[in-house]
Amino acid sequence: LDTILSTLATDAFYQSPGGRRFLIAAAMLAGVKRGSRVLDVACGIGPASVDIAEAFECKVVGFDNFAPYLAFGRQLASSRGVGKLVSFKELDADEPLTAFEAGSFDVVLGLGGGVSDSLPGGLAAGFKAAAGWLAPGGVLIAGDLISPVEPSELMKIVFGDSLRSESEFLAALT
Numbered sequence: 001l002d003t004i005l006s007t008l009a010t011d012a013f014y015q016s017p018g019g020r021r022f023l024i025a026a027a028m029l030a031g032v033k034r035g036s037r038v039l040d041v042a043c044g045i046g047p048a049s050v051d052i053a054e055a056f057e058c059k060v061v062g063f064d065n066f067a068p069y070l071a072f073g074r075q076l077a078s079s080r081g082v083g084k085l086v087s088f089k090e091l092d093a094d095e096p097l098t099a100f101e102a103g104s105f106d107v108v109l110g111l112g113g114g115v116s117d118s119l120p121g122g123l124a125a126g127f128k129a130a131a132g133w134l135a136p137g138g139v140l141i142a143g144d145l146i147s148p149v150e151p152s153e154l155m156k157i158v159f160g161d162s163l164r165s166e167s168e169f170l171a172a173l174t
Helices: 002-007 017-032 048-055 067-079 095-099 122-133 155-163 165-172
Strands: 037-041 057-066 086-090 105-111 135-143 145-147 163-165
Touching: 002 048, 002 105, 017 048, 017 105, 017 135, 037 048, 037 122, 037 155, 048 057, 048 086, 048 105, 048 135, 067 086, 086 145, 105 122, 122 165, 135 165, 145 155, 145 165, 155 163
Parallel strands: 037 057, 037 105, 057 086, 105 135, 145 163
Antiparallel strands: none
């Protein structure tokens, strides 16, 4: 893990749980291969898209609904030398559900709640969409805020709908 991390450029702008270390460790554990096709759901400014392209020479498509984030992501990919491996699309609401062919990705990234918060229908619908995008044997790498117990009222105020109980998350996953 540390060997791969040491080869990546130092500019990482993660806004998701676990950050860069989680992404690379999860990709290694999942057996992500060089050249894999990756979809980054709600990619934001693109650090995960760029890192997985740089670390594994993956072909990455990232999407988000905020054009300035995507412009930053394009600039980041170019500055890190992976601009030809990473592309960004502006998609909103239910557009992602029809923008990609079924089975066209080896890896789907849903970091920072991307799969659970950015697609219509919530967590279960996000998992269903991710499963549809994945090729047979594909991998979902998700990073959500999960509580081992039912979140308290205070935690719900602080985190809103971004914090889920572990049982809710696992039920949606199945």
